Amino acid sequence: MxxxxxxxxxxxxxxxxxxxxxxxxxxxxxxxxxxxxxxxxxxxxxxxxxxxxxxxxxxxxxxxxxxxxxxxxRERIPERVVHAKGAGAYGEFELTHDLSDITSVAMLTGAVGKKTPLLTRFSTVGGEKGSSDTARDPRGFSTKFYTEEGNWDWVFNNTPVFFLRDPTNFPTFIHTQKRNPQTNLKDATAFWDYLSTHQESAHQVMTLFSDRGTPASLRKMHGYSGHTYKFTKPESADGSFVYVQIHMRSDQGVETLTQPEAAERDGANPDSLTQDLFEAIDRGEHPSWTTYVQVMTPAQAEKFRYNVFDLTKVWPQSEFPLRPFGRVTLNRNVQNYFAEIEQAAFAPSNLVPGVEPSADPVLQSRLFSYADTHRHRLGSNFMQIPVNTPLHSFNPFVRDGLMNVNGNHGANPNYESSYRQLTFKAKRGLPKTAHDDWVGESSWSVFGDVTDLDFEQPRKLWEVLGRQKGQQDNFVSNVSGHLSGARKETRQRTYDMFTRVDKDLGRRIKEATEKAVQG
Known part of the structure; x- marks a missing residue:
């Protein structure tokens, strides 16, 4: 023995x-x-x-x-290429205002007070899994709603705009936020080289390098769809729709950190925001966000000053006011981080009847990319992981493959006849002809080069910062401190970009940066 x-x-x-x-x-x-x-x-x-x-x-x-x-x-799985560091919790959505006039989404229509269970994950964008919670970075704000008609994922950020509007730029942009392939260090030249050669990013840069780029709490920041979506009513035989953008406004208010405060918090506890969220929920302080929708008709979109699919632009609330419709509340911590947060798979392609993607090219590329990365990270049957499983699911076409653990649809054949379509329409009360033919949209031109329109909204943001004590000074300090590590020609191109936003801003950035370079 x-x-x-x-x-x-x-x-x-x-x-x-x-x-x-x-x-x-x-x-x-x-x-x-x-x-x-x-x-x-x-x-x-x-x-x-x-x-x-x-x-x-x-x-x-x-x-x-x-x-x-x-x-x-084999305990570790590949970390997310972006949004690797995250925290999250369970909660519920409560309908406060019926939206049946613009959509047939079940969780947004009917009796006020209707509730839908959900999971939310917050994250930094560019950092690795072990990076600091207080890094200057946009924050992901993703929510999975477990509705009666499937999972609906809001894959949002805490900023209303982003750095780009052309999908082919995304991999390149993300590479500039990562580590230099030779030094394995963050590279200020790469960072600013991209931004200064793609100046449509100015609006997001203005947001990121203000104190808004370093939130003090995950509970105290807003969330935005950024992308334009379409709300539809399939029972309408003409295929009419409206364009929408969704906002989540923190009921706890907004709290940010200055750069020195963020650095101090990082040194004391790099997981401070993760800890804050968990402990607040644990002691019964359940954070909530009031949800709003901006609505634009196709006719309004044709006349809109900006391209409605441009991810670098916002819709002015004076023209398209916020319409409240619900409240998201986080009220339960997870029991196992890996199973319920690390394996959570959010994708903007997870939609339900009554909402559709628009022709926004960046959104269109994300419809593929998110599910594709989950298949790489989690396996082809990632939707069978409990946290990703919808309340109801029957798709006998999708079967077999690695880690298929749900019975593989048993004896059901792997094909279906046309009666299924008629059954679906009958259950939803739809006419047989509804949406049988594709209803196209008006054509839009290629976005093309940067224009003066790209600097109007950043200029207004600079003016807003001027009305908040010390915020313009903080912005100049934050940019100049980071930009001083870049090459001379990259610095000059960046000064030119900020000068197009505001001449005085360009001058101040240049003076502060060159002073930092001289030491």
Whole structure:
């Protein structure tokens, strides 16, 4: 028989020391389940391993040890390429205003007070999984609603605009936010080289380098769809729709950090925002956000000063007022971070009847990219992971593959006949002709080069910062401190960009940056 050894055996006489006694007492509580191997074989002591004699080599036949090590080696899955560092919680959406006049989304129509369960994940965009919560970075603000008609994912940010409007720029832009391939350090030249050669990013840069770029709490920041979506009413045979953007406004107010405050918080606790969210919910302080929608008709979109699909622009609330419709509340922490947050798979392609994507090219590219990255990170059957599973699902076309664990649709054939379509329409009360033909949209020109229109909204934001004590000074300090690490030609191009926003801003950025360069 092979010798059974425990990790705390004394090296000489084989006597068990105090560590073994403490471990044994831990496993003797009646509430503890019987410890087993992954195949279910009971093990009386998880620290045991087999060797050839008391001091001999390990035995390959020791399934428990080999299985333990093999699973340990595979504990980590690929981190997200973006939004790697995150925190989240469960909650509910409550309908406060019926939107049946513009959409047929079930959770947004009907009796006020209707509730829908949800999961929300907050994240930084550019940093790795171990990066600081207080880094200057946009924050992801994603929410998965478990509706009666499928999962609806709001894959939002805490800023209303983004750095780009052309999908082919996204991989390049993200690479400039990551580490230099030679030095493995963050690269200020790459960062500003992209931004200064793609000056449509000015609006987001103005937001990011204000104190809004360093939120003090995940509970105290807003969320925005950024993209334009379409609300539809499928029962309308003419296929009419409206364009919408969704806002989530924190009921706790907004709180930000200055750069020195963010650095101090980082040094004391790089996970401070994650801890703040968890502890607030744990003590019963449930954060909430009031949700609003901006509505634009296709006719208004044709006359709109900006391209309605431009992710670098906002819709002025004076022209398209915020219409309240609900409240999101987070009221329950997860029990296992990996299972419920790390494996959570959000995708803007997860839509429900009554909402559709617009022709925004960046949104269109995200419809593919998000689900594709989940298949890489989590496997082809990632939708079978409990946190991603919709309330109701039947799709016998999607089956087999690695880690298929839901019964694989049993004896159902892997094809379907046309009666399914008629059944769907009958259940929703739709005419048989509704949406049978594609209803096109008006054509829009290619976005093209940067124009003066790209600097109107950043200029207004600069004026807003001027009405808030110290915010223009903080912005100049934040930009100049970061920009001073870039090459001279990149710095000059960036000064030109800020000069197009405001001449005085360009002058101040240049003076502060060059002073920092000189040391």
């Amino acid at each position: 092979p010798h059974q050894t425990t990790a705390s055996d004394a090296s000489a006489g084989g006597e068990r020391g105090p560590a073994y006694a403490r471990a044994q007492s831990t496993y003797q509580y009646d509430s503890q389940p019987v410890y087993t191997t992954t195949s279910g074989h009971p093990i009386d002591d998880p620290k045991k391993y087999q060797r050839a004699g008391a001091q001999g080599p390990l035995l390959l036949q020791d399934f428990h040890l080999i299985d333990l090590l093999a699973n340990f080696d």
